[in-house]
Amino acid sequence: MTETMMTTHLNNVSTEHHRPTGHRIRHPRIASAIDECGLLLEAGDGADLILLCGPTGAGKTTLGNFLVEAEMKHHAENLAANPGCIPAIRVEAPASGEREFSWRLFFKRILDELECELDAPRTAYGVDPGTGRVVRPRGTNPNSLAGLRTSVERSLKNRGTRFIVVDEAAHIARQCHPTLLELQFDTLKSLSNECGVQWILMGSYDLFELISLSGQLARRSHIIHFSRYREDVADDVRAFRGCLKHFGQSLPALKQVDLLKYAEVFHQNTLGCIGILRDVLVRLDLLVGRQGWSEDTLCRALLTEAQVTQILREIVEGEERIAPGLKRNLVAPHATTGRRVA
Secondary structure, three states: OOHHHHHHHHHOOOOOOOEOOEOOOOOHHHHHHHHHHHHHHHOOOOOOEEEEEOOOOOOHHHHHHHHHHHHHHHOHHHHHHOOOOOOEEEEEOOOOOOOOOOHHHHHHHHHHHHOOOOOOOOOOOEEOOOOOOEEOOOOOOOOOHHHHHHHHHHHHHHHOOOEEEEEOOHHHHHOOOHHHHHHHHHHHHHHHHHHOOEEEEEEOHHHHHHHOOOHHHHHOEEEEEOOOOOOOOHHHHHHHHHHHHHHHHHOHHHOOOOHHHHHHHHHHHHOOOHHHHHHHHHHHHHHHHHHOOOHHHHHHHOOOHHHHHHHHHHHHHHHHHHHHHHOOOOOOHHHHOOOOOO
8 A cells, every 4th residue: 555545545534532632543454453353253153252462552442443333334224223233342351450350340341331321230129018128029139240141141132232342351361360261261152152242352462372371262262463563564664654644634733743754753662553653642742732843842752762662572572472373374285185085
């Protein structure tokens, strides 16, 4: 993709204030990941878990939001006919501070997305006509873990939810003993079986490392690498420059600044991670709005050398770990010659 084509593509994408801290952009890495996820979801149950791993600051949360929005647009006609349908949601796996992963809190977050107009399940009380006393109904307490699980199953079926994007999914695996890892994800698998929902688990490279501890989980997973834009790949450099230009045009104090003049500086400082680039540019926009433009102001907005060194170390280690998991060997044509096929 040329830089001109890249700019045209980006100009066709609306810039939103999804959060007060910055803008979103559907750059080529996001478009590619959405396409790959779409193919896997269309394939059905070929993989119980879709792992979407990448470096910190690559923009995985933004990708998750785009995945949900793309699914909503895909089902626009169905949504018009059935406004109660919610084909996809995004939730964050909680880090509750407990020794074990809090499925109770996780289920409540799912219910918040599916039943946003309702409060969390509460116990319904009644009055015994014989004694006049307030009594608690028999059956499963909707506030219990089992009650919350039942509510999630019912809501997923009623809403017709097709997939759930789980941000910071490593929290599910990290907050348990390695021997119990499969049991954690069996909960997600059972919800898939009961409700026909698929899971897209997003996280940094430690998510891949945790999943790879179990051969059973590795077999049931498909890995998508949501990588950074590298400085040694020409197409990546062009795409990064397109993102930089688009962000600059959308931030009020930077519209008159020639950011492309400093494209190499931005690329080196953000390590090609668009989420980090967005944060740096939002910070720069605030500084320029108050103090005016100067290279000193630019330096104040950039990450420190210590920050860049630490993030780079994590990226390099993560890329080295995930690379073998992405490699696929082709069978040489001569290898099958003379073999009998049962």
